[in-house]
Amino acid sequence: MNEQQWSYYVAFSHQYGFGAVEIQLAAPLTTFQQVQDIVKVIHRKDGLPGVVVVSWQLLREPSA
Numbered sequence: 001m002n003e004q005q006w007s008y009y010v011a012f013s014h015q016y017g018f019g020a021v022e023i024q025l026a027a028p029l030t031t032f033q034q035v036q037d038i039v040k041v042i043h044r045k046d047g048l049p050g051v052v053v054v055s056w057q058l059l060r061e062p063s064a
């Protein structure tokens with residue numbers, strides 16, 4: 001069974017500059033809590049202080 005995944009391009013700033021990642025989510029990105037969770041993941045994964053999500057763009061959504 002394939003899980004439904006939404007893929008987003010997420011641009012962010014941090015204490016040392018800017019960055020971008022592709023994030024896979026199990027649900028569409030629609031809440032502030034999801035954005036906060038993305039910030040935590042970026043901080044934890046890359047060790048970057050002061051992460052602020054600047055923007056995101058849907059790249060792929062699940063096929064019907």
